[in-house]
Amino acid sequence: GQSLEQPSEVTAVEGAIVQINCTYQTSGFYGLSWYQQHDGGAPTFLSYNALDGLEETGRFSSFLSRSDSYGYLLLQELQMKDSASYFCAVRDHTGGFKTIFGAGTRLFVKA
Amino acid sequence: EAGVTQFPSHSVIEKGQTVTLRCDPISGHDNLYWYRRVMGKEIKFLLHFVKESKQDESGMPNNRFLAERTGGTYSTLKVQPAELEDSGVYFCASSRTREGIQYFGAGTRLSVL
Numbered sequence: 001g002q003s004l005e006q007p008s009e010v011t012a013v014e015g016a017i018v019q020i021n022c023t024y025q026t027s028g029f030y031g032l033s034w035y036q037q038h039d040g041g042a043p044t045f046l047s048y049n050a051l052d053g054l055e056e057t058g059r060f061s062s063f064l065s066r067s068d069s070y071g072y073l074l075l076q077e078l079q080m081k082d083s084a085s086y087f088c089a090v091r092d093h094t095g096g097f098k099t100i101f102g103a104g105t106r107l108f109v110k111a
Numbered sequence: 112e113a114g115v116t117q118f119p120s121h122s123v124i125e126k127g128q129t130v131t132l133r134c135d136p137i138s139g140h141d142n143l144y145w146y147r148r149v150m151g152k153e154i155k156f157l158l159h160f161v162k163e164s165k166q167d168e169s170g171m172p173n174n175r176f177l178a179e180r181t182g183g184t185y186s187t188l189k190v191q192p193a194e195l196e197d198s199g200v201y202f203c204a205s206s207r208t209r210e211g212i213q214y215f216g217a218g219t220r221l222s223v224l
Contacts, residue, residue: 042115087153099156101146103153104151
């Protein structure tokens with residue numbers, strides 16, 4: 001089957017660095033995406049990794065290891081506005097071409 | 112450029128009633144997706160349109176759900192008759208290409224009482 005695991009909640013303080021891990025199990029892996037969702041809002045695309053390594057976009061970075069079926073999202077210089085849910089999502093080619101999401105990690109940033 | 116818009120933002124209906132959700136994708140995006148999130152769980156794939164054709168509807172829960180995209184523009188998702196377990200947030204997303212970034216709408220929160 002296809003599944004993704006990520007922590008349900010993470011708490012960190014303003015200015016700190018936080019890492020949200022994601023492990024996945026899928027037979028037709030194509031790439032790993034990260035989305036941010038504020039309460040009541042639309043999930044917003046943050047980053048995408050198709051190859052092993054680190055992708056950096058401003059304060060956010062995303063890492064992928066295909067051999068370990070593992071990735072993470074790294075948020076630096078945390079700000080209060082980063083409090084949101086973060087979803088990892090796998091692009092999968094099994095029986096079609098779909099995106100499979102994890103259950104999301106709720107990040108609380110404290111002052 | 113307008114984003115993905117969904118209507119209504121909230122819908123409260125009774126079990127057995129019918130509800131139709133609408134999604135207007137970003138103009139020029141051939142790919143349109145429906146997802147559902149139930150009770151804080153994962154955002155679950157329902158189906159994928161390429162223009163007006165259903166490319167993959169493997170995530171549709173049962174035949175009470177009907178999605179259409181006539182003319183390849185906006186899409187509707189009808190639930191008939193609605194059951195309690197259909198409650199959740201229904202998201203629509205669109206992308207220019209199959210591999211492209213998916214842009215999401217803010218979702219329709221459906222409550223079936």
